Amino acid sequence: MATATSACNAMLLMAFVVAAALSTPSRAQSPLQYNFYANSCPQAEATVRNVTEGIIAKDRTMGAAFMRLFFHDCFVRGCDASILLDPTANNTQVEKKAIALRGYDAVNKIKAAVESDCPGVVSCADILAFAARDSAVVSGGFASFAMPSGRRDGTVSNFIEVLQNIPSPIFKLQELIKNFAAKGLSIDDLVTLSAAHSFGQAHCSFVNGRLYPTVDPTMNATYADTLKTVCPPPGSNGGDPVINNNRVTDPNVLSNQYYSNLVTGQVLFVSDQQLMNSSYTAAKVANNSADAATWMGQFAAALVKMGRIQVLTGTAGQVRKYCNVVKS
Ligand code: HEM
Ligand SMILES: *[C@@H]1O[C@H](CO)[C@@H](O)[C@H](O)[C@H]1NC(C)=O
Ligand SMILES: *[C@@H]1O[C@H](CO)[C@@H](O)[C@H](O)[C@H]1NC(C)=O
Numbered sequence: 001m002a003t004a005t006s007a008c009n010a011m012l013l014m015a016f017v018v019a020a021a022l023s024t025p026s027r028a029q030s031p032l033q034y035n036f037y038a039n040s041c042p043q044a045e046a047t048v049r050n051v052t053e054g055i056i057a058k059d060r061t062m063g064a065a066f067m068r069l070f071f072h073d074c075f076v077r078g079c080d081a082s083i084l085l086d087p088t089a090n091n092t093q094v095e096k097k098a099i100a101l102r103g104y105d106a107v108n109k110i111k112a113a114v115e116s117d118c119p120g121v122v123s124c125a126d127i128l129a130f131a132a133r134d135s136a137v138v139s140g141g142f143a144s145f146a147m148p149s150g151r152r153d154g155t156v157s158n159f160i161e162v163l164q165n166i167p168s169p170i171f172k173l174q175e176l177i178k179n180f181a182a183k184g185l186s187i188d189d190l191v192t193l194s195a196a197h198s199f200g201q202a203h204c205s206f207v208n209g210r211l212y213p214t215v216d217p218t219m220n221a222t223y224a225d226t227l228k229t230v231c232p233p234p235g236s237n238g239g240d241p242v243i244n245n246n247r248v249t250d251p252n253v254l255s256n257q258y259y260s261n262l263v264t265g266q267v268l269f270v271s272d273q274q275l276m277n278s279s280y281t282a283a284k285v286a287n288n289s290a291d292a293a294t295w296m297g298q299f300a301a302a303l304v305k306m307g308r309i310q311v312l313t314g315t316a317g318q319v320r321k322y323c324n325v326v327k328s
C-alpha cells in the first residue's frame with residue numbers, strides 16, 4: 001500500500017515537472033495579456049460576446065458546445081485552435097476527425113464578425129477562449145471575468161494526439177489526476193472544471209457500459225432505470241441517442257448542480273463518479289455543492305488557467321483568416 005502510494009506520488013511529481021518544463025518557455029518569452037487587443041482591435045471582445053450571445057439565444061445548447069471545444073483545444077497541443085482545422089489533401093487525419101464535437105460553424109461565424117471589425121488581427125485561439133468565457137456568462141449567469149489573450153493559431157493538427165491527451169470517460173480518479181497534471185492542472189482544477197458536465201449533451205454510447213449488462217452500483221438506480229428507457233442496449237439496432245448531461249435542473253445551465261448530482265449518483269460517466277473516490281475530492285465536491293458563489297469564482301479561475309496551456313505567443317504560429325484553414 002505504502003509502495004503503491006509513493007510510486008503514484010512519484011509519477012504525479014514527474015508529470016508536474018514535465019508540464020512545468022513544457023509551459024515555461026512560451027510564458028517566459030511572451031505571456032498572455034489582459035485586453036491584448038485594446039489598441040489593435042478594441043471592439044474584438046464585445047463582438048465575440050455579442051455574436052456568442054446571439055448564437056446561444058437561438059440555440060441554448062451552444063454554450064456547452066463552445067465550452068467543450070475550448071477544453072479539447074487546450075488539452076491537445078495547447079490552446080492554439082488546432083481543434084478547428086479541417087482535413088486537407090496533405091493532412092486527412094486532423095484532430096476533429098477523432099471525436100465529434102459541436103460548434104465549428106458557430107466559431108466560424110464569430111470569426112467572420114471579428115474579421116469584419118479588424119481583418120487578420122484576432123486569433124481563432126483567442127476567439128475560442130472568449131467564447132468559452134462568454135458561455136459561462138450567458139449559460140451560467142457568471143459575472144463577466146477577464147480572459148487574458150494574445151494566443152496565436154497553430155498550423156498542425158493531428159488525430160493521434162487527441163487519443164493521447166483527451167481523458168477517457170472510463171478513467172479512474174488516478175488517471176484523471178495524472179491527465180490533468182500533465183497539463184499543469186491540479187486536483188482542485190479537475191474537480192472544479194468537471195462541473196462543465198452540468199450542461200450540454202452526451203451520447204448513450206459513453207454511458208451504456210454503466211447500464212448493460214448490469215447497472216454500475218455507483219449509479220443511482222432510479223437514474224439508471226430512466227437512462228435505460230432512452231439508451232437502448234448495445235447491439236439492439238437502437239442507434240446512439242443523445243441525452244442531457246444534467247437531468248435534475250435545466251440541462252442548458254452551467255451550474256454547481258453537478259456536485260449534488262454526484263452525491264446522489266446522478267452523473268453520466270465513470271470519470272464523473274470517480275470524483276467521489278477519494279476523501280479529498282469528495283470533500284471538495286461537498287464544498288462546491290454547498291457554495292455556488294465560491295465554485296463560480298474557482299471555475300472562472302480554472303478556465304483562465306486552462307487557457308494558458310502551452311500557448312503560442314509573440315511571433316510563433318499565425319493568425320488565421322478562417323478558423324478552419326491554415327493561412328498559407
Ligand atoms: C475530466 C475529464 C473529462 C472527460 C472524461 C470528459 C468526457 C466527456 C464526454 C464523453 C462527453 C460526451 C460527448 C458526446 O457524447 O458527444 C463530454 C461532454 C462535455 N464535456 Fe467533457 N469530459 C471531461 C472534462 C471536461 C472539461 C474539463 C470540460 C470543460 C471545462 C468539459 C466540457 C464538456 C461539455 C460542455 C460537454 C457537453 C458538450 C455538448 O453539449 O456538445 N468536459 N465530456
Ligand atoms: C450583434 O449581433 C447581432 C446578431 O446577433 C447583429 O445583428 C448586431 O449587428 C451585432 N451588434 C454589434 C454591435 O456587433
Ligand atoms: C503539402 O505538403 C507538401 C510537403 O510537405 C508541401 O510542399 C505542399 O506545399 C503542401 N501542400 C499544401 C496544399 O499545403
Ligand SMILES: *[C@@H]1O[C@H](CO)[C@@H](O)[C@H](O)[C@H]1NC(C)=O
Binds near residue numbers: 221265
Ligand atoms: C437517487 O435519485 C433520486 C432522485 O431521482 C433521489 O431521490 C435519491 O435520493 C437518490 N438516491 C441516492 C442513494 O442518492
Ligand SMILES: *[C@@H]1O[C@H](CO)[C@@H](O)[C@H](O)[C@H]1NC(C)=O
Binds near residue numbers: 172277279
Ligand atoms: C474507489 O474505486 C474503487 C474501484 O475502482 C473501489 O474499489 C473503491 O472502494 C473506491 N473507493 C472509494 C473511497 O470510493
Ligand SMILES: *[C@@H]1O[C@H](CO)[C@@H](O)[C@H](O)[C@H]1NC(C)=O
Binds near residue numbers: 280283284
Ligand atoms: C471544504 O471546506 C472546509 C470549510 O470551509 C475547508 O476547511 C476544507 O479545507 C474544504 N475542503 C476542500 C477539499 O476544499
